[in-house]
Amino acid sequence: MKFTEEHEWLRPEDDVIVVGITEHATTQLGDIVFVELPEVGTTVAKDDEAVVIESVKAASDIMAPIDGEIVAVNEALADNPGLANEDATGDGWFFKIKPSDPSQMDDYMDEAAYNDMIA
Amino acid sequence: MSDLLHTPLHDLHVERGAKMVPFAGYAMPVQYKLGVMKEHQHTRAKAGLFDVSHMGQVKVTGDGAAAALERLIPVDIIGLAENRQRYGFFTNDHGGIMDDLMLANRGDHIFVVVNAACKDADIAHMKAHLEPDVTVTPVPDRALLALQGPAAETVLSALNPAAADMAFMDVATLDLNGAECWVSRSGYTGEDGYEISVPNDQAVDLAQALLAHDDVEPIGLGARDSLRLEGGLCLYGHDIDTGTTPIQAALTWAIQKVRRAGGDRAGGFPGADAIFSEMAEGVSRKRVGFLPDGRAPMREGVAIFADAESDVQIGNITSGGFGPTVGGPVAMGYLATAHASPGTTVYGELRGKRLPLTVTKMPFTPANFKR
Numbered sequence: 001m002k003f004t005e006e007h008e009w010l011r012p013e014d015d016v017i018v019v020g021i022t023e024h025a026t027t028q029l030g031d032i033v034f035v036e037l038p039e040v041g042t043t044v045a046k047d048d049e050a051v052v053i054e055s056v057k058a059a060s061d062i063m064a065p066i067d068g069e070i071v072a073v074n075e076a077l078a079d080n081p082g083l084a085n086e087d088a089t090g091d092g093w094f095f096k097i098k099p100s101d102p103s104q105m106d107d108y109m110d111e112a113a114y115n116d117m118i119a
Numbered sequence: 120m121s122d123l124l125h126t127p128l129h130d131l132h133v134e135r136g137a138k139m140v141p142f143a144g145y146a147m148p149v150q151y152k153l154g155v156m157k158e159h160q161h162t163r164a165k166a167g168l169f170d171v172s173h174m175g176q177v178k179v180t181g182d183g184a185a186a187a188l189e190r191l192i193p194v195d196i197i198g199l200a201e202n203r204q205r206y207g208f209f210t211n212d213h214g215g216i217m218d219d220l221m222l223a224n225r226g227d228h229i230f231v232v233v234n235a236a237c238k239d240a241d242i243a244h245m246k247a248h249l250e251p252d253v254t255v256t257p258v259p260d261r262a263l264l265a266l267q268g269p270a271a272e273t274v275l276s277a278l279n280p281a282a283a284d285m286a287f288m289d290v291a292t293l294d295l296n297g298a299e300c301w302v303s304r305s306g307y308t309g310e311d312g313y314e315i316s317v318p319n320d321q322a323v324d325l326a327q328a329l330l331a332h333d334d335v336e337p338i339g340l341g342a343r344d345s346l347r348l349e350g351g352l353c354l355y356g357h358d359i360d361t362g363t364t365p366i367q368a369a370l371t372w373a374i375q376k377v378r379r380a381g382g383d384r385a386g387g388f389p390g391a392d393a394i395f396s397e398m399a400e401g402v403s404r405k406r407v408g409f410l411p412d413g414r415a416p417m418r419e420g421v422a423i424f425a426d427a428e429s430d431v432q433i434g435n436i437t438s439g440g441f442g443p444t445v446g447g448p449v450a451m452g453y454l455a456t457a458h459a460s461p462g463t464t465v466y467g468e469l470r471g472k473r474l475p476l477t478v479t480k481m482p483f484t485p486a487n488f489k490r
Contacts (some may be wrong), residue, residue, distance in 0.1 A: 030341075031140050031156035033441035034448075036470075052233050052470065054416050056155040072161060078414070 001089075002105055003063050005115035009089055015104070016071055019061060021053075023088040024118045029055040032084045037073040037095060038052060044070060044097070048106060051094050055082070062094065066104040072096040090115045126172035127262045127322040135337050143235035145173040148339040155341035159443040162346055163484070164309055166268035167338035168329050171307075174263055175238025176316055179245065180228040181253035188222065188229055191248055193365070193388040195375035199224045204288045204303050206373050209244060209364060214390030214397070215361035216368065217244065220351060223290040223303060225416065230290070230301065232263070232314070234355045254401065261301075262322035267312030267346070268489060269335040275302075275313055278328060282313065287488040296328045304489060307343065309350025309482055311489045315352075347451060349442045351408060351481025356418060358406060358437045364390070365470055366397040369406045369451065407459050408481040409450040409467070412469045413474055416441050416448040417467045425458055427473040433458050436467065446482045451481065 002010045007025035011018045026032060034054040044064035051062035060082055073095045077083055084092035099105070109117065123146040135181045137148030148170065150158060160445050161167055179188060183198040194207035218237040222401040223230040232240045238257075244490065245255040259485035267273055277296045284305040285291055293302045300323035306312040317325050344354070353359045376382050380395045411417050416439060423434035428467050439450030450467075458465055461480050468475040 028149070030154055033156075034416055036415065052415075054441070056345065059418070087275070101468075116273075 001109035001111060003046065003111065004076040004108050005117070006042045006063060006065075010065055010066050011089075012105075013032070013096070016098050017066065017118065018093050018096050019065060020088060020093040021084065022114070026092070029053070029057065029060060031056045031071070032081045034085065035081045037077065038118055039072045040073055042070045046069065053081075064097065065108070066097060066099050068097040068100055069094045070095050071098050098115040124173075126170055128170045128172065128203050128317045128326055128334060129401060131312055131323055131326055137339060138338070139339070142340060143173055145235065147173060148337070150339040150341045150406060151337050153336060155345065156341070156443050157213065158336065158338045158342035159345050161336045161339055162268045162312060163444050164268070165334040165336075166266060166270040166274050166312070166332075167308075167327060167342070169265040169267065169338050170262070170326070171230055171265050171314070172262040172322070173235035175233040175235065175241060175299055176258040176261055176263060177231040177238075177245070178228045178231065178243060178256045178258060179231060179249065179253055180256060184229045184253045186426070187225070187249045187253045188231075188245075189378070190387060191245065191389065192220075192222070193220065193374045193378050193394065195204065196222055196224075196229065197384070197386075199376070201226050202290050204305060208359075208370070208373070209241065210390040210394065211361055211363070212265050212389050213361075214364040214366075214393035216355070216359045216363055216365060216481060217241070217361060219355050221303070221305065225290065225301075230279070230407045237357065238357060241368075242447065251425065254336050258316070262314045263321050263331070264315045264317060264322070264326060265306050265312060266329060266335070267306045267308040267310045269340075271309060271310070271312040272330045272489065274329060274335055276315060277332070283490075285313075287311075289400055297324045298325055300325070301373075307350070307352055307485050308333050309352070309484055310346070310347035311487050345440060345443060348438050348440060348451065349482065349484045350486065351483065353406075354438055363406075363453070364394055364397055366394060367402045371398065395432075402456060404453045404455050405459050406437075407454050407461075408479040408483060409436065409439070409452060409465075410463060410477045410479045410483075411448040411450065411467065411474060414447060415469060417450050417469055417474070417476065421450075421467045423452065423454060423476070424468065424473060427466050433465065442483055443450040449483045450476070454478065
């Protein structure tokens with residue numbers, strides 16, 4: 001699993017990358033009450049706005065961490081956005097992206113480096 | 120945050136794990152460990168304790184204090200019975216709202232509670248216009264706590280049974296935990312509850328005595344905001360300000376008949392002509408509630424349109440967010456009167472998309488006051 005400085009996690013799964021935000025991020029954001037996901041089939045570039053999340057406090061944008069095509073989104077978040085708080089790195093995933101340049105993953109931190117960053 | 124003022128409860132907030140944020144020049148708790156959602160729900164289910172010591176407490180003393188205040192406030196203060204409280208506001212010469220406030224008749228003085236961000240201006244305003252006829256005395260040596268929620272009566276009665284005898288908007292001096300407290304049965308959540316003025320040096324002990332009750336949790340400003348929003352209550356500087364009149368703000372109910380055109384003490388406050396003209400002829404826009412049809416919260420600043428395509432803006436949101444008790448987004452704001460009937464569908468522009476909202480009566484959650 002890899003991590004961005006924006007507190008996203010990226011987990012390779014077969015030929016796609018599953019993306020969500022870390023427990024550290026969801027704790028900072030507070031209770032998440034709304035998640036707007038991209039449409040399946042959308043092609044995104046790295047740093048494009050991909051997801052909007054709203055907590056009880058404020059709205060935040062989540063950027064696409066790599067170039068690729070959105071191949072799945074977590075529909076369960078529509079009815080239960082709190083999943084992102086309850087299970088940030090599991091059932092609270094946001095989308096799956098098919099990377100057009102898998103080497104972009106190399107830019108990101110491993111878990112130890114991420115833990116150092118938030119420590 | 121070193122230049123921020125601290126309330127007497129500051130260290131207690133930190134001990135309790137509060138996240139402190141700057142608010143109106145003070146370091147204030149925005150949330151504790153429970154988080155905004157659970158703090159909100161706890162207040163509606165049991166009782167929450169809020170530190171609102173940043174607000175301004177002021178005594179107006181002297182013969183004719185009530186009459187003097189009526190020169191600045193379009194409310195029946197002379198007719199306010201002893202040990203009763205009432206909502207009001209200072210108006211400017213255009214009928215705009217300079218601040219909203221609570222007034223209590225304490226026999227030998229009128230006790231006024233004003234918003235933190237406005238308190239210096241309010242005190243200067245009162246001194247400039249009311250002295251030397253009456254004396255305006257700030258009360259900085261007292262903290263202010265709010266105990267809110269359905270369990271508030273049980274909790275406060277354990278410290279003094281007389282708390283249970285108070286009705287909504289009654290005020291009384293009560294001994295609580297050895298402190299001489301000025302208590303009103305009121306609040307800013309839509310729930311039953313009390314606001315308690317307590318000497319600074321006894322505030323921590325009283326707060327701890329209240330928090331010792333199993334039903335009481337400390338609640339931060341985050342949940343205070345979502346509670347008052349669901350309660351349909353205005354936040355000064357957002358839902359009302361110097362550019363909005365009480366009539367536009369749907370606060371006409373707070374201007375008693377005796378101060379309205381034709382009343383025995385009609386007018387005599389700043390902006391009376393503008394306010395009376397709006398009362399007689401109607402207003403072009405008014406404050407309403409909105410329920411967004413979807414799940415996306417619509418917050419302050421969202422522009423409102425009559426339909427999904429129109430370029431003509433008909434209103435805007437002044438407060439909005441997720442309502443934990445409603446279980447979805449809620450908002451309030453201003454809307455052109457022609458579109459402001461409850462049930463009307465209008466459109467808010469959010470991130471470049473027009474999303475439907477329904478104009479709705481407030482409060483969003485039923486008020487639970489002890490009448």
